Amino acid sequence: xxxxxxxxxxxxxxxxxxxxxxxxxxxxxxxxxxxxxxxxxxxxxxxxxxxxxxxxxxxxxxxxxxxxxxxxxxxxxxxxxxxxxxxxxxxxxxxxxxxxxxxxxxxxxxxxxxxxxxxxxxxxxxxxxxxxxxxxxxxxxxxxxxxxxxxxxxxxxxxxxxxxxxxxxxxxxxxxxxxxxxxxxxxxxxxxxxxxxxxxxxxxxxxxxxxxxxxxxxxxxxxxxxxxxxxxxxxxxxxxxxxxxxxxxxxxxxxxxxxxxxxxxxxxxxxxxxxxxxxxxxxxxxxxxxxxxxxxxxxxxxxxxxxxxxxxxxxxxxxxxxxxxxxxxxxxxxxxxxxxxxxxxxxxxxxxxxxxxxxxxxxxxxxxxxxxxxxxxxxxxxxxxxxxxxxxxxxxxxxxxxxxxxxxxxxxxxxxxxxxxxxxxxxxxxxxxxxxxxxxxxxxxxxxxxxxxxxxxxxxxxxxxxxxxxxxxxxxxxxxxxxxxxxxxxxxxxxxxxxxxxxxxxxxxxxxxxxxxxxxxxxxxxxxxxxxxxxxxxxxxxxxxxxxxxxxxxxxx
RNA sequence: GCGCCCGUAGCUCAGCGGAUAGAGCGCCGGACUACGAAUCCGUAGGUCGGGGGUUCAAAUCCCUCCGGGCGCGCCA
Numbered sequence: 001x002x003x004x005x006x007x008x009x010x011x012x013x014x015x016x017x018x019x020x021x022x023x024x025x026x027x028x029x030x031x032x033x034x035x036x037x038x039x040x041x042x043x044x045x046x047x048x049x050x051x052x053x054x055x056x057x058x059x060x061x062x063x064x065x066x067x068x069x070x071x072x073x074x075x076x077x078x079x080x081x082x083x084x085x086x087x088x089x090x091x092x093x094x095x096x097x098x099x100x101x102x103x104x105x106x107x108x109x110x111x112x113x114x115x116x117x118x119x120x121x122x123x124x125x126x127x128x129x130x131x132x133x134x135x136x137x138x139x140x141x142x143x144x145x146x147x148x149x150x151x152x153x154x155x156x157x158x159x160x161x162x163x164x165x166x167x168x169x170x171x172x173x174x175x176x177x178x179x180x181x182x183x184x185x186x187x188x189x190x191x192x193x194x195x196x197x198x199x200x201x202x203x204x205x206x207x208x209x210x211x212x213x214x215x216x217x218x219x220x221x222x223x224x225x226x227x228x229x230x231x232x233x234x235x236x237x238x239x240x241x242x243x244x245x246x247x248x249x250x251x252x253x254x255x256x257x258x259x260x261x262x263x264x265x266x267x268x269x270x271x272x273x274x275x276x277x278x279x280x281x282x283x284x285x286x287x288x289x290x291x292x293x294x295x296x297x298x299x300x301x302x303x304x305x306x307x308x309x310x311x312x313x314x315x316x317x318x319x320x321x322x323x324x325x326x327x328x329x330x331x332x333x334x335x336x337x338x339x340x341x342x343x344x345x346x347x348x349x350x351x352x353x354x355x356x357x358x359x360x361x362x363x364x365x366x367x368x369x370x371x372x373x374x375x376x377x378x379x380x381x382x383x384x385x386x387x388x389x390x391x392x393x394x395x396x397x398x399x400x401x402x403x404x405x406x407x408x409x410x411x412x413x414x415x416x417x418x419x420x421x422x423x424x425x426x427x428x429x430x431x432x433x434x435x436x437x438x439x440x441x442x443x444x445x446x447x448x449x450x451x452x453x454x455x456x457x458x459x460x461x462x463x464x465x466x467x468x469x470x471x472x473x474x475x476x477x478x479x480x481x482x483x484x485x486x487x488x489x490x491x492x493x494x495x496x497x498x499x500x501x502x503x504x505x506x507x508x509x510x511x512x513x514x515x516x517x518x519x520x521x522x523x524x525x526x527x528x529x530x531x532x533x534x535x536x537x538x539x540x541x542x543x544x545x546x547x548x549x550x551x552x553x554x555x556x557x
Numbered sequence: 558g559c560g561c562c563c564g565u566a567g568c569u570c571a572g573c574g575g576a577u578a579g580a581g582c583g584c585c586g587g588a589c590u591a592c593g594a595a596u597c598c599g600u601a602g603g604u605c606g607g608g609g610g611u612u613c614a615a616a617u618c619c620c621u622c623c624g625g626g627c628g629c630g631c632c633a
Binding site: 302498520 | 566579580597612
């Protein structure tokens with residue numbers, strides 16, 4: 001990363017200043033300081049607040065500290081062109097063109113790997129997301145969950161972590177039984193048998209569809225079974241169909257899971273029971289009102305939580321603990337779950353239970369997102385699986401397209417509730433920011449096609465004379481292009497995928513402005529070569545950014 | 558009432574303790590005689606919810622109040 005190199009240059013200068021007696025002895029390590037592009041381009045390419053941070057520690061005025069650092073800068077000529085003290089004590093740095101050129105060349109050399117780093121060092125991270133109950137089709141909230149989770153997963157891979165994507169399937173319990181009873185009733189109806197639809201049954205058409213498909217393949221065969229067996233069989237078939245539907249919806253959305261983890265297996269293998277015994281052995285459980293409680297308050301939760309109901313059935317929580325233990329047991333160093341805000345209250349108890357069983361609570365992390373408020377022409381759309389009135393993720397993707405949906409879901413801070421107006425999304429689809437970004441990519445591809453048509457040689461990043469790139473627009477584009485590693489780092493470490501969208505849009509904008517000012521294919525062979533290297537680097541970086549977002553980098557529109 | 562999250566332009570939202578707070582949409586006015594006008598340039602629009610505090614520096618951190626979302630279940 002560029003900022004890492006600049007930080008090192010500044011630290012060296014500060015240490016040299018201290019050795020020369022221009023500054024008092026420095027702390028080791030140096031306090032954290034920022035190196036970032038200033039808002040105002042007149043302040044140079046990067047600004048550092050190292051002098052402002054050191055001043056109070058050293059007991060000297062910021063500008064004095066800054067002056068000492070600048071006078072001791074021994075940046076190689078191929079890194080910095082100049083440094084000045086400005087304002088309250090900022091160091092404004094101007095990058096040497098050769099420095100940016102070196103990074104531009106590395107965009108070509110690293111290609112699809114440009115922007116990636118080895119921060120993770122191959123450590124294994126499990127990202128669990130979506131994990132919607134298989135009792136109905138995915139609705140739009142799952143789209144936000146999926147887009148955020150998938151982008152976080154891709155960011156972590158780019159940061160050098162080994163990532164596994166996982167979907168936890170709640171394939172047992174009351175809601176699954178309700179699904180089975182609902183399908184059963186529709187099945188009987190189809191066969192003209194008397195059937196009473198359960199009062200708490202799922203109303204959606206998909207229930208009828210499942211029943212229809214069962215009737216199609218099994219005919220009336222299931223009627224031969226005892227009612228309990230028939231229900232069990234219907235439950236199994238319904239679950240399988242729902243999971244297939246969910247899987248294919250997610251695949252159409254660009255998400256493929258490595259593992260579909262069945263909750264049922266945790267019960268059947270005895271893992272749930274063993275986990276309860278372990279908690280009991282550690283005196284973390286007690287009985288009250290006939291139920292078994294976990295002492296969650298010992299771990300920061302605001303009340304103790306039931307783990308086994310008074311009727312002997314374990315709660316959802318009882319399976320969630322061994323599930324996460326299982327993740328650790330499979331060798332993952334770090335767990336990330338993506339949950340809706342409605343589960344915010346569950347974080348403390350699960351983290352507490354994991355801590356109680358010997359795991360560092362900081363290795364279990366939950367990314368929370370606010371729900372998507374679906375609207376149609378400004379009117380609220382009710383979303384409830386039970387009533388059957390909801391718009392599915394599949395419908396949404398069909399309506400606005402996968403690229404726009406993926407981009408939109410990630411473009412906003414997950415912690416902020418999001419309004420998704422279907423009519424608006426359809427109507428303004430041509431003005432979606434995703435098209436602005438894709439257009440920049442397609443435009444570059446168009447230039448490259450035109451170059452080929454004219455017989456212009458392919459750009460050779462190592463040999464082109466990049467010192468010919470001198471206009472402000474070329475310089476701005478080059479600096480923006482080589483900033484990708486920083487963006488990936490910040491977005492990944494902070495779990496803030498929306499930064500990728502912001503960067504993609506800014507990079508596209510910088511390119512469009514450049515395009516308006518600088519012609520790429522000119523009579524000047526050397527200048528053409530240099531500009532081709534620049535725009536082709538922009539193309540690769542745009543593509544890499546869009547890849548992380550799961551948005552297609554189209555060559556034509 | 559308690560916990561978590563949010564409050565920034567008319568609307569939807571970016572914004573990393575840092576310099577004059579930004580973008581998109583919408584409004585108004587301009588720009589194609591060579592690489593794609595799905596673009597670009599310009600104009601207008603702000604008490605960063607209010608008030609304290611910390612700091613050389615606060616939209617950003619802390620406190621408090623106001624407004625909103627979600628949760629506070631032997632549901633998942």
